[in-house]
Amino acid sequence: MTRATAGGRRVRFLIVLEDFEGWTSDEEWGDDALRLESDAPIVKAAIVGEPQWKELVFAFVARPFRKTPIEYFGDETAARSWLGA
Secondary structure, eight states: OTTTTGGGOOEEEEEEOSSOOOOOOOTTTTOHHHHHTTOTTEEEEEEEOOGGGHHHHHHHTTGGGOSSOEEEESSHHHHHHHHHO
């Protein structure tokens, strides 16, 4: 993300979960600093995936603790529309 945000540029993320089956935890699993420290250049983030993963994904990205708007969608068209709005 460093190059994408060089010079103060802001970004919008589109994350598409294909064949997603969850995560395996490791020693860095609880390191929230890694996930929360870089929000400033992010305008918004859209995540596309199967409905059953929504709550788990929101927990993983720490959605309740972020100022950055993050939404979850069942299809990429809706996600791209929201990102562009």
